[in-house]
Amino acid sequence: MTPKQVQRSEPGSVERWRKGLQNWRSHLAILAAGYLLFETLSGLAILFVPFSVPSQIVVLVHTLIGLVFLIPCGWYLIRHWIEYFRNPLSHIVLVGYLGFAALALCLISGAVLTVQAIWGVRISYGWDTVHIVTTFATLIFVLLHTIPLARRVPQLSSLTAAEGSSPPRAYFRGALVFTLGCAVLAALGSLAYRSPSMQREFPEDYSFSYGQDRPFAPSLARTENLEAYDPRLLSGSFSCGTAGCHKEIVEEWQSSAYRWAAMDAGFQRIQMNMAEQNGPDSTRYCGGCHDPISLFSGTKNLFTDTEKLTSLHGYQEGISCLSCHSIREVDVKGNADYIVARPERYLFEVEYAETSLEWQRLVRDFLIRSYPGKHMKDLGKTLFKAPEYCAACHKQFIDQEINRVGWVQLQNQYDNWKQSRWNHPGDASRTIECRECHMPLNPSTDPAAGDNFDYNRSPEDGKHRSHRFLASNQFMPAVLKLPGAEEQIRLTEKWLQGTYEIPEIADKWTSGPIVGVEMLAPEAIAPGETAELKLIITSNKVGHDFPTGPLDIIQAWIEVTVADDEGRLIFGSGRVGENGFIEEGTFMLKAEPVDQEGNLIDRHNLWEMVGVRHRRALFPGFSDTVDFSFFCPETARPDSRKIQPEKIAYPLAVSSRDAAWLEVKVRLRYRKISQYLLNFMFGADSGLTAPIVDLASDTRRIPVRTPPSGSED
Numbered sequence: 001m002t003p004k005q006v007q008r009s010e011p012g013s014v015e016r017w018r019k020g021l022q023n024w025r026s027h028l029a030i031l032a033a034g035y036l037l038f039e040t041l042s043g044l045a046i047l048f049v050p051f052s053v054p055s056q057i058v059v060l061v062h063t064l065i066g067l068v069f070l071i072p073c074g075w076y077l078i079r080h081w082i083e084y085f086r087n088p089l090s091h092i093v094l095v096g097y098l099g100f101a102a103l104a105l106c107l108i109s110g111a112v113l114t115v116q117a118i119w120g121v122r123i124s125y126g127w128d129t130v131h132i133v134t135t136f137a138t139l140i141f142v143l144l145h146t147i148p149l150a151r152r153v154p155q156l157s158s159l160t161a162a163e164g165s166s167p168p169r170a171y172f173r174g175a176l177v178f179t180l181g182c183a184v185l186a187a188l189g190s191l192a193y194r195s196p197s198m199q200r201e202f203p204e205d206y207s208f209s210y211g212q213d214r215p216f217a218p219s220l221a222r223t224e225n226l227e228a229y230d231p232r233l234l235s236g237s238f239s240c241g242t243a244g245c246h247k248e249i250v251e252e253w254q255s256s257a258y259r260w261a262a263m264d265a266g267f268q269r270i271q272m273n274m275a276e277q278n279g280p281d282s283t284r285y286c287g288g289c290h291d292p293i294s295l296f297s298g299t300k301n302l303f304t305d306t307e308k309l310t311s312l313h314g315y316q317e318g319i320s321c322l323s324c325h326s327i328r329e330v331d332v333k334g335n336a337d338y339i340v341a342r343p344e345r346y347l348f349e350v351e352y353a354e355t356s357l358e359w360q361r362l363v364r365d366f367l368i369r370s371y372p373g374k375h376m377k378d379l380g381k382t383l384f385k386a387p388e389y390c391a392a393c394h395k396q397f398i399d400q401e402i403n404r405v406g407w408v409q410l411q412n413q414y415d416n417w418k419q420s421r422w423n424h425p426g427d428a429s430r431t432i433e434c435r436e437c438h439m440p441l442n443p444s445t446d447p448a449a450g451d452n453f454d455y456n457r458s459p460e461d462g463k464h465r466s467h468r469f470l471a472s473n474q475f476m477p478a479v480l481k482l483p484g485a486e487e488q489i490r491l492t493e494k495w496l497q498g499t500y501e502i503p504e505i506a507d508k509w510t511s512g513p514i515v516g517v518e519m520l521a522p523e524a525i526a527p528g529e530t531a532e533l534k535l536i537i538t539s540n541k542v543g544h545d546f547p548t549g550p551l552d553i554i555q556a557w558i559e560v561t562v563a564d565d566e567g568r569l570i571f572g573s574g575r576v577g578e579n580g581f582i583e584e585g586t587f588m589l590k591a592e593p594v595d596q597e598g599n600l601i602d603r604h605n606l607w608e609m610v611g612v613r614h615r616r617a618l619f620p621g622f623s624d625t626v627d628f629s630f631f632c633p634e635t636a637r638p639d640s641r642k643i644q645p646e647k648i649a650y651p652l653a654v655s656s657r658d659a660a661w662l663e664v665k666v667r668l669r670y671r672k673i674s675q676y677l678l679n680f681m682f683g684a685d686s687g688l689t690a691p692i693v694d695l696a697s698d699t700r701r702i703p704v705r706t707p708p709s710g711s712e713d
Contacts (some may be wrong), residue, residue, distance in 0.1 A: 004142075010631060020550040025170055033171060034143065034178025035069045036103070038062075039110075041179065042186070043135050051374040056347050057189040059371045062362070063117075065182055066110055074107065086218065090146055091207040099141030100163040106134035108553035117370035118362075121245050122447035163396075168219050196350045199230035202298040207281045210401070216295055218401050220337035221288030223296055224328070233343060236353040237315035237321040243365040246321075248446050252467040253321070255477050255484035261318035262291035262310055264476050270604050273310055278607060283309055285607070290338025290391040291315075292323040296340065325379040332388050332414060334395030343378060346371075382453050388413060390434045398609050405596050405610045413553070416544035420620035428455040432505050437543055439465035440502045447627070456504065470495040470551070473672045474689045478598065494671060497691045498541055515694040516616065517558070517668045526705040527634040533560070534628045535666055535698075537589075539618040541685040546618045550589035552601050553677050558587045559667045562630050564659035571630035574667075580689040587626045591615040603680050632662065659704050667697045 018341040042062040049055045090218055109131035116123045202215065210217035215226055223229055237259075241250030253259050261267070267290055271283050278327060280302055287295030294300055294314035302308070317323075322343050331337040346367045350362035368375050383389055391414035399407045417423060417434070424430040442456075444464040474492040477485035494500040498513040520534040535558060539546045547556045559574030574586040582588075592615070593601040595608040618624055671690040678688050 027174075027703065028076045029073065029080075029176035030031055031069065031178065032073045033175035034182075035065065035073045037175050038134060038179040039066055040139050040180040043132075047132065051344060051371075053193055053195065054186070054190040056371065058186050059367060060185040061189060063114055063366075063370065063691060066107075067114065067233070067501060070107060070111065076124055076363075077103065092145060095141050096145040099138055099145050099307050102134045102137035102141055105130060105400060106138050113370065117366050120369065121243070121370065121445075123369055140157065145331060145534070151407040164224075167205050170425070173314065193347065195609055196232070198233065199297065200227055202228045202692055203301060206502050207279075209279070209281045215298075216284055216288065218282065218285040218335075219288035220331075220376070221292060221293060221295060221335065222339055223565060224339060224341050227341075227342075228298045229684045231293050231294040231299075231311045231313040231344060232350050232353065233345070234293045234296065234323040235320050235655055236349060237317050239349065239361075239364075241322050242361060245365070245368070245447055246469040248442070249448065249464060249467045250321075251484060252442075255475070255482045255488040256467060257471065257473050258319040258324070258467045259317065259469075259471055260476055261289070262294065263316065263318060263480060264290070264316045265479060266476070266604075266677075266681055267291075269311070273538065273603070273605065274607055275309060277605075281307055282402075282564065282607065285335070288338075289319075292336075292340070295318060297324075321422075325381075325384070327383070327389070327392075330383070330386075330389050332391040332395065334391060334393070334397055334412070334414070336393055338392040341378075342352070344374060346375070348436060351376055380448075385433075385435060386453065387417060387434050394434075398606060402607050403596075403610055410606065410609075411549050412547050412599050413423050413544040416620065417441055421544065422543050422620060430508065432508050434543070435465055436505050437502070438469055438471060438545065440470075440500075441504050441563075442466050446703060458487055470500065472496060472547075472554075472670070474693070479688070493693050496634065496695055498695075509541050512540060514544050515539050515668060515695050517666055517698055519666050519698040521665065521700045521702055524703045524705050525632045526663065527632055530629050530631050531562075531662075531702065533626070533628040533630070533664065535560075535665075536623055537618065537626070538623040539620055540670055542618070542620055546620075548617070549603065550606075550616070551617070552593050552606070552699070553604055553673045554590070554671075555674050556589040556668070556670045558580060558626060558668055559665075560628050561665045563663050563665075565661050566659070566662070570633060570662070571628075573628065574669070576692065579684075580678070582675075589616050589618065589624075591617070601700065603621075604677060634658070659707060660702055662702045664700045664702060669693070669694045670695050 004636075039062060042058050042065075045053065045058050045147065047273060069453050075290075077100060084532060109127045113131060116127070129537065162192050206215070208215060213226065214222075215228075216222050235254065238250060241247040243664040267286070271290075272288060272592050274286070275283050280300060284295055284300045287300050291300075291310055291314045294311040296310065297311055297314075298312065299311045300309050305567045311434070323340065326340045326343045328341045330341040346364055348364040351357075352364055362442060394411070394413040396410040396412070419539050422432045441461075441463040441464060442465070446464045449464045450459040450461050452459045457463070468488060468491065470491055472492065474489040474494075474496075477488045482488070492501060496514065498511075516538045518536045518538070520536070524533050525531050537558075542548075547554045557574050560572065561575070562570060562571035573583070575583050592613055593609045594613050594615050595601060595605075596610045598613075600613075601609050616624070671692045673690045675689060678686070678690065682688050
């Protein structure tokens, strides 16, 4: 509309246009324009600029400016609408309405996201999508609304000759000044923040015994670019639960074998033994799986005391959240054959772990929640679901570099599983993988609940995978007196006995014990006869060999006792004495590794191992049998019949009658560590003995036939 058209229009048009032109110079209008411009540009930067300290500062300034100027901007928009909603509808007015609606949704969604990031445990991805979409919509509609209006203003020069400089020019200049001021604030914040000084080099006295290109050997674990990592980079696991985000997962982890992998008293003693015999740098072989924080920080190098080989962070956290979730590549070769990427930490993540200042925690938590892209991209990968991921550590070998002789396979859960009945490539409905057993689903309010990448899950299933990593060690949590140890022990025993319910895979395997034992016994026996027992041991639920792990220290054995109807023992095998040792002659599922001179490896000195002289274990789904025989003694009768003591394994109190029946009890028993090794590591006077779990049992009563009267021996 030209000036003449304005003057010829209805009464009041000139005044209305003059008032509209004055609004271009309104401080509130300029403030609102600058506010919207900065929030739009900073929002686009948050969306597209790579993660960095400046990008995080922009998040903070974006939020701060958004909150401080939300009410003034909102008031301007409402007033602006009230002033113009009676104007005739035109395309400019229409896009103004659309821009107003988009902006209102953008502001509301931004406020909701801010509240969620400050007081919640995660932001809503629905609201986040609304915020992003309405940002672009607002940008488009506001430009379509303001640019045509600004282009018309010069045509109205006759109406604004006394008004000074062009109103649109002042409007846009003011908005730009406000935006630049906010940008300067963000820049000053970036310059003011001082990132913690991080170690990137190996210690000056670091031993590169295996070559400059293999700084962590003989472990196969390595970092990107083979650089050292400050121990703080991979630690701080407890902070993952301080704000309620992953509280449930941290509580599970802190009593798990992964958490105490480095503080394990047995590991520490064996590590020192290895260091004293082969040199401290040889212990890097163990560090990739037991103590990655210490390994990658260059701690396993030279030592002057017993603590030198394990850093404080490594000792407290073992396999921390970040040392596991920062793995980027794995190989099924084993011996910790994986690559860890340097994790980029959020502002004050490292500082808070050291200072515990509450304001630092609040800023850190707000950034992770409001700006979660980096957190999710780096720490949540489908690689973690693959059995091959577990194989990096759950597969072990010794080679010439370690034993000075040649390659020997040690524990190997991965290949056992891969070749077993539990693996059906391409058929998830029949396959049971590592995580389904050892990380069963738990009801959860954790932000990590839900999964869109598992065949049987959904993003809203309200479950997370347990980070207790239940397996077979209920001994060390009690020794270390870890928080939650009692619950960990209780669940581990249920796990070992096969009573831990896993609904996710209940239809894929049988109910009952993980390894069952069935007894075949005679229907009856007469005094003076020998009874033959056959025991069938079947691996029902175990996804790999049973037993598995370091078989030189694990003990799984059969205990058999036979007693008469008065409870007198007439045969026994596999009993544990008061000193914690299992009696000789016991049937055991075990391995007997030997060194190059044929000596038994019985101190977990695997670095000397060259082979195995005896090995007996159960492959998944397979059975083994073991035979026992015992003698049914005769009692002392008036006709002077005598017991045949040479056929009785154990002393028997003489009765005046024949037994009516004999009770045979069989138990499959398990403990994580042998008494001999415990005594070696901690001394016989320590009183330590590993708890025993009965995995399965069977009982039979065998009637004793009474010989015909007058029969001879």
